[in-house]
Every structure is written in structure tokens, then in C-alpha cells.
Amino acid sequence: MSPERILEGLSLKCGALGENDRLLTLLSAEEGLVRLAVPGARRPKSSLAAAVPLVLLRLQVGGGRGLARVRQLTVARSYANLAGRLEALAAAQSLAELALQLVPSGEGVPGALDDLLMHLGRLETVVSERQGSLEALAISVQAHVHLLALGGYALPLQRCSRSGSALEPPLGDWSWRCSLLPAEGLVIGAVPGALLMLNASELALLQRLTRPALPRTRAGELMGPELVWLRLLQVIELWCGEHLDRRSRSLGLLRICFAPDHPLPPGAGRS
Template structure:
């Protein structure tokens, strides 16, 4: 079977059998990959240290029919806060679940690999809830499921002032094209979302957010994800329990 090396972010780890793990990796070279890591739960396994959630690793894998197999995993970066701080861990898990849920397997997306690296770095220093919100909006733009936020989804007109919003109709709607199920979409929220999409993750970039905008953008995102999936994401249920 073909062997390959990849830089990867660990986005999912599940126990399997007696001593093995199934991991979900986001690789720079091949996008989302699911792989078996045999013996990875044995304390002395050379795979044990690398294959922890949110780590960045350099891995050697072999291709398989259903699952690839991790042969070696050397640690490149271990994000401290994402593995120790409950809020960072929970919101980080939400970002990882979004990628696992909405990005296709085995499709190289180097831009998303770069974005995820910046997002994980931001969790180390910034408010986890805001980092997760910005990451989620930016990631969903790459899924092919994105909605229209700046223009009317029906007539394409660039929106000015307050407007309306409906996931069903593809996103934002002008007053003339307002759908029956549309909810109000205030100009203030639209301007805030435009700032989220333009956010470049530089260490000195400002991520100040008003509470009203945060809550409105979160509510819109949660409604959208629920509409796409028909059920809430597991990580969001957990975050909700945190309060």
C-alpha cells in the first residue's frame, strides 16, 4: 500500500479495540483523513504523545481502503491552553467538529490547514468563545454550504441598512424579497459579520466584540448549523451545559 508523509492537525481521537485509536487528521497535503493508530493507547507506544487532540504532527501513513494507518507521528506543536483550559478545549472541540462534519474527506485544502493553525494559536491567547465564532463563520465559507451575508440571496443586490435573513432562502434578503420565514437582519449584525470574514488572525489584530453582536452572531450560526444538520453539534450541547 502507498506510503505518504503529511503535516497534520489532530481533530478527533477515539478509542478502538483494546489498545488502538481511530484519529481524524486534517493534513496540509490531503485534507481530512481518518486513520487507525494501532497500539497508540499503550503507554510506551511511540504514537501516544503525538496523537492527542489539537496537536500538530508530522506523520507517516499508509493508504487503506476504508482507513489509512498512522505509522509514525512526531510532535511539531502541542497547544498548551487547548489541552488544559476547559473553555478553550470546549470551543476548540466545536471548531474541530465543524471541520469533521462539513469538510469533505481526502480533498486537499491547504488554505484551511493554514487557517486552522492560526485559529488554534489564537485559542492560546484570546477569548475562546470569540475565536470559535470567527473560526466557524470563516470555515463555513469553504464548505460549499455558505450563505449570503452581504448581498440579497434572491436578487443579488448589495444590502444597505436593515434587512432580513432566511437559511432556507440562502441567507440575507432585501425587503422586496423577504421570505415568509425570514427574520430581521440588522445592519449592525451585517457589519459585524463583514468584520469577522475580514479578520486576518494576525497577533495584533483587534477582536473586540460587543455583547449584542456576539449573541446575535452566535444565534444566527447555531440556527444555521441546526438547519443544516437537523440536530445540534455534540460539542455545542456540551458548551451549553458549561453555561
């Protein structure tokens, strides 16, 4: 019998296990992804029924061979109110999907849980303060930039992937372009066969997303119109499709919230 231990983390995914149990996938700072059996959690009056997605949990875990089992749980924070806005919920779910792809089992990724919780908190503010829908889109795009970097799949935003020259977008030069080649990175100029091209202001905005705060004007308004943020979302979709080899269903739903008739970007991966 394995000794019991305390485990803290964010529930990313739950599924059925047997008739009354749940299979919980938890993101822990120390142990990365941890899969746990939650006995009786699907019974209506179970004390473990709070084992659902997007809840920060403190768990007492034990068990022998195979799946460890949750003995007790305490809810530290629930993000259930994100369901009040479809775009906020889609953004949050897209981050959970990304964490499931990036973080290995049994090995924590330093900073990943804290960064994810920070962005979920910002999405909560979008809902509670009735902020504009564009905020949720921008938060999701920035969070993807952060988490991809933490997980070892950073967008190469500082140098041309072919020449090695610094990517220094000349703001005000509307003829300047850089091309996204997902297998390589960003290349200065209009490259034949590129799946997407960015102008100088779009690249500059994307580069600023590596910082902690979202880019805002002096008046506090979010920089960039909706169309530009949708293009940056497309960069994320194409990059993840190439390097993680899987299309995010939640990112697709997020796109539909803003552009219901916009087709899936070519090469954005497969489910």
C-alpha cells in the same frame, strides 16, 4: 503493501480501535480527512500515545488494504493548554467538529487547515494571556464564517437573497432589519417566519468577520457586546443546522459558558 509516506495534519478525532489501538481522523492540507489506525496507542508507554485530538502531527504512514497504519509520529504542536479554559476548549472543539463536517476524505480544501491553525493559535493566546472570555466566543464565530466559506457553505452576507439588492446596513438607523431564513439566506426587512432578525450594526459586524482580523476599536478592544456576539453565534448555529444538518455539541457548550439559561435556537439542527 502500500509504500510508506509522510503525512502532516491536525488530529481532529480519536476513538478506540480494538483493545489497544486508536482510530485517528486527521485533517491534512493535501488529502483532506484521513482515517488512520494507530497501533498500540492506548498502551500507557506507547511511542504513539500522542495521537490525541487537537495536536499537529507529522506521521510516517504505511500499510496494505483497508486502514493505513501509523508507524511513527512526531508532535509538531500541541493545543492541550486550551483545556485550561472551558470556553477556549469548547471553541476549539467546535472548529474540529466543523472541519469533520466540511472537509471530504481524500480531497483537501485549500486554506482550511491553515485557517483552522490560525484560529487555534488565537485561542491559545486567550488562555496564555488570560484574555477575556468574549475573545474565545468571537474567535469561534469568525472561524466558522471563514471555514464555512472555504468549505462551500458561505453565509450570503453581501446581497439580499430575494431581491438581489446589496446588503448595505444603514448604521444609525435603529429601525432597519434583515431577516435570517436559513434555507435562503438574509433578506432585507422583517420577514414573517424568520428565525432571527439582525439590526444594521449586527449585520455590519457579521460582514466584517470575513476579514482576517477580528473587528476592534482604535483602543484595541473587541467591537460588540457579549449579547451581540451571542446573536451572531445563533446565526452560525442556525445556518449550520440547516445546511450541514447537524447540531454542534461544542457550540452548545460554548453558548452555555456565556448564557447557561439560553435555550437552543429553534431550527438549529439535530445531533
